[in-house]
Amino acid sequence: MKRLLFQCLMALTVVCFQLSCADEQNFDQFDDLSVTPTLASSVFYLESTEEVINTAPTGTFYSQVFTFEAFNEEFVAERLLEGVILYEVENTTSKRLDLTIEYLDENDGILATDDFSIEPLPAPLLTYQVTYGPGGRSLDVLRNTTNLRVTGQNLSDNTSVSSEAEPKVVLRAAAEFRFRLK
Amino acid sequence: MRIASIILVVLFSGTATTFAQNKELMYDFYEIPQSLMINPGVKTTQKWHAGIPVLSGFSFQAGSSGVTVNDLFANDGVDFTTKVRERLVNGMSRRDDFSTTSQIEGIFVGFRGKNRPEDYYSFGMYGETDVIVYWPRDLAILAFEGNGGDNIGRSFDLGDLSLRGEMVNVFHFGINRKVNNTLTVGARAKIYSGIFQFQSTGNKGAFTTTQGQDNIYRTTVNADLQLQTAGINGISDILDEDTSNTQQELTDLFRKRVLLGGNLGLGFDAGFTYKLSPQTTITGSILDLGFIYNSKDVRNFTLNGSASNEGITVFLPEDINDLDNDLWQNLVDEIEEAIPFEENDSGYISFRPLKLYGSIRYDYGQAESTFSRDCGCAITVTEGTNSDMYRNSVGAQLFMMKRPRGIQPALTGFYQKRLGRTLALKTTYTIDKYSFSNIGLGLNLQAGPVNFYILGDNLLGYANVPDSHYASLQFGFNIISWNDN
Numbered sequence A: 001m002k003r004l005l006f007q008c009l010m011a012l013t014v015v016c017f018q019l020s021c022a023d024e025q026n027f028d029q030f031d032d033l034s035v036t037p038t039l040a041s042s043v044f045y046l047e048s049t050e051e052v053i054n055t056a057p058t059g060t061f062y063s064q065v066f067t068f069e070a071f072n073e074e075f076v077a078e079r080l081l082e083g084v085i086l087y088e089v090e091n092t093t094s095k096r097l098d099l100t101i102e103y104l105d106e107n108d109g110i111l112a113t114d115d116f117s118i119e120p121l122p123a124p125l126l127t128y129q130v131t132y133g134p135g136g137r138s139l140d141v142l143r144n145t146t147n148l149r150v151t152g153q154n155l156s157d158n159t160s161v162s163s164e165a166e167p168k169v170v171l172r173a174a175a176e177f178r179f180r181l182k
Numbered sequence B: 001m002r003i004a005s006i007i008l009v010v011l012f013s014g015t016a017t018t019f020a021q022n023k024e025l026m027y028d029f030y031e032i033p034q035s036l037m038i039n040p041g042v043k044t045t046q047k048w049h050a051g052i053p054v055l056s057g058f059s060f061q062a063g064s065s066g067v068t069v070n071d072l073f074a075n076d077g078v079d080f081t082t083k084v085r086e087r088l089v090n091g092m093s094r095r096d097d098f099s100t101t102s103q104i105e106g107i108f109v110g111f112r113g114k115n116r117p118e119d120y121y122s123f124g125m126y127g128e129t130d131v132i133v134y135w136p137r138d139l140a141i142l143a144f145e146g147n148g149g150d151n152i153g154r155s156f157d158l159g160d161l162s163l164r165g166e167m168v169n170v171f172h173f174g175i176n177r178k179v180n181n182t183l184t185v186g187a188r189a190k191i192y193s194g195i196f197q198f199q200s201t202g203n204k205g206a207f208t209t210t211q212g213q214d215n216i217y218r219t220t221v222n223a224d225l226q227l228q229t230a231g232i233n234g235i236s237d238i239l240d241e242d243t244s245n246t247q248q249e250l251t252d253l254f255r256k257r258v259l260l261g262g263n264l265g266l267g268f269d270a271g272f273t274y275k276l277s278p279q280t281t282i283t284g285s286i287l288d289l290g291f292i293y294n295s296k297d298v299r300n301f302t303l304n305g306s307a308s309n310e311g312i313t314v315f316l317p318e319d320i321n322d323l324d325n326d327l328w329q330n331l332v333d334e335i336e337e338a339i340p341f342e343e344n345d346s347g348y349i350s351f352r353p354l355k356l357y358g359s360i361r362y363d364y365g366q367a368e369s370t371f372s373r374d375c376g377c378a379i380t381v382t383e384g385t386n387s388d389m390y391r392n393s394v395g396a397q398l399f400m401m402k403r404p405r406g407i408q409p410a411l412t413g414f415y416q417k418r419l420g421r422t423l424a425l426k427t428t429y430t431i432d433k434y435s436f437s438n439i440g441l442g443l444n445l446q447a448g449p450v451n452f453y454i455l456g457d458n459l460l461g462y463a464n465v466p467d468s469h470y471a472s473l474q475f476g477f478n479i480i481s482w483n484d485n
Helices: A002-019 A027-032 A050-055 A074-079 A139-144 B002-016 B033-037 B069-073 B080-089 B137-145 B232-241 B246-261 B327-338 B459-467
Strands: A038-049 A060-067 A080-091 A097-104 A110-118 A126-132 A147-154 A168-179 B046-051 B058-064 B097-112 B119-134 B155-157 B163-178 B183-200 B204-211 B217-230 B263-277 B280-287 B291-294 B298-309 B312-316 B341-344 B348-351 B355-367 B371-374 B380-383 B390-403 B406-419 B423-432 B438-447 B450-456 B470-482
Touching: A027 B069, A027 B080, A038 A050, A038 A060, A038 A147, A038 B217, A050 A060, A050 A168, A060 B312, A060 B327, A074 A080, A074 A139, A074 A168, A080 A110, A080 A139, A097 A168, A110 A126, A110 A139, A126 A139, B033 B046, B033 B097, B033 B119, B033 B163, B033 B183, B033 B470, B046 B119, B069 B080, B069 B459, B080 B137, B137 B155, B163 B246, B163 B263, B183 B232, B183 B246, B183 B291, B183 B348, B217 B232, B217 B348, B232 B246, B232 B298, B298 B327, B312 B327, B438 B459, B438 B470, B459 B470
Parallel strands: A038 B312
Antiparallel strands: A038 A168, A060 A147, A080 A126, A080 A168, A097 A110, A097 A147, B046 B097, B046 B470, B058 B097, B058 B470, B097 B119, B119 B163, B155 B204, B163 B183, B183 B217, B183 B263, B204 B217, B217 B298, B263 B280, B263 B291, B280 B355, B291 B348, B298 B341, B355 B390, B371 B380, B390 B406, B406 B423, B423 B438, B438 B450, B450 B470
16 A cells, blocks of 8 residues: 555656746846835925015024934935935025025035025026936035035125015925935 | 844745635545535545544645746846836736745544434644735835836825734634535534734825925825734744744744644634535535634734925024024924834734635536455455445536635636545636636545545646746545445
8 A cells, every 4th residue: 555655656746747847047136136216305495585684684694504314324325326406496585695505524514515696586496406426426425414504695785675475585405316225 | 123024034935935725626525534624514424534643634825916936037138127127016916916825734533423423523733824915016116116206296005015924723623414415514613823923904005205385395104004913022032032942942932822822713614515416516615714812922013194294494584593403303203203103012803814615516427336345454444335426526616715905716617536436536727816727636545544635736837837826735644434324
């Protein structure tokens, strides 16, 4: 009986091996997998009324340093491949303005500066892109940034008033970064 | 973190091979005692049977309704990232799944009642592992492509995350009763001893990046996600300690949980066989109508809430006197407060995957007659008369299983051939979500009192094994004694 069972099992095994086959597989291909998503997010938004600009006694109507460690988070710093910082500046005030964003390291050293000179109303919507990575600024600027200093300067008088209903200056900033997950 | 790793390993195992739980070859193959486990009301003819411990029943099923191993890993010169993008990330839908089920029988014994020979009692113990992972399509696209570029405005469905898995040991006792010459009914009670369980089902939510109201982009998250785990924390603690006793501690933990020391549950099977005519039979069964109450070693994770953000915002003059320079951290804190990631150890109930079978069978060919023989193994066997045991059977079977995303059906046509009492063959053709070309073959060999069976599914898949969507194998050894019932 054992012999019969053994023979049956052997026969089945032989049949399976005879019938079964497989295309050549290469599991090392997994090493070639490249996963590089592009993540988009707003970063910073500044809005100021013309009244604030007029009220400021000197040219600088706003200056503030923020802790900003989004870029030097370990995940971002290690996996960032390239990126673009998108800016939009909109001015409906009667002022010629200058807006500056400075990227500061932990010792408040300036790593990079983005400066926008804005004409008074009717100024067009100003869009600006700063590329980081190949062909652009060094990614180390982003990796080492721990603070942002945002400064707004009024380059005109502080008495004129725009004809717009709610005159204001708006600075928008967003980022689109490509990361390597694998 | 360790829990996540363990679950990932289990999930990866599940993705390597996908399984369904349909045992269409075994169903109503009443020459095999294990068919009682799929229909407690199956026709029984033996006086008693005893499965050879650990070898009486082993089943392993795997399937993938989406990609196959060959789709991704064939040495075809196509860029691997392109294959993953086209065939996996964009090629699979949220209804595609990877699943796996394996079962190993520890003990299975049955005997006919002395005072009530129409009753056949059976009891035993088996272990089962079942994992199903639905393809998280939107989350995969988010990971592969990100939310930027062309995906601005796209809503990623967080509800695509759906998975479930468990390992249980089952103690069971069943009664099969031949009510009359046309009807046989049966029922089986089960006690489940959970070894581990995890589930993340019924998730809802979305992640969306759109044009902002104030800023350039607005990111919105609505999340109602939950992962429930039981029994995994204890395993991960032992693995974390990583001492020289790790293997022993794991063995002790598994032994304890296998022997009713884990989370316990109750279940119920029922089935019938009814002869519409001498040659036409219908059968049906319901399996694993039960639950486990997970109260020990529970660790649940939730992510619940909603938040939108457009980055750091400064409005002047409102914020002119706000000298707090920690705006980024404040933003992160606000989001974490709005969508808290929390843990709890609340007990929960997990339902077993409910299964339903039904079949219609037509028997034909010359009926078997009484005969005796000496099997040559020092045991003289007298086999019983069974005037309605025909040589051939054809029929159809329906299988349905409750899965996290609804009922998973399968339809089978079969032909069965009996060559005396010694050999029975069954071949099936099954269509389900995994395959439209699933041809299976089962063999039952009765050599004296020794019974051996082997059942294999999707034989056409053997033409190129890595390209197969489904694989299934069951085999086992039993000792069977026959009587005249």
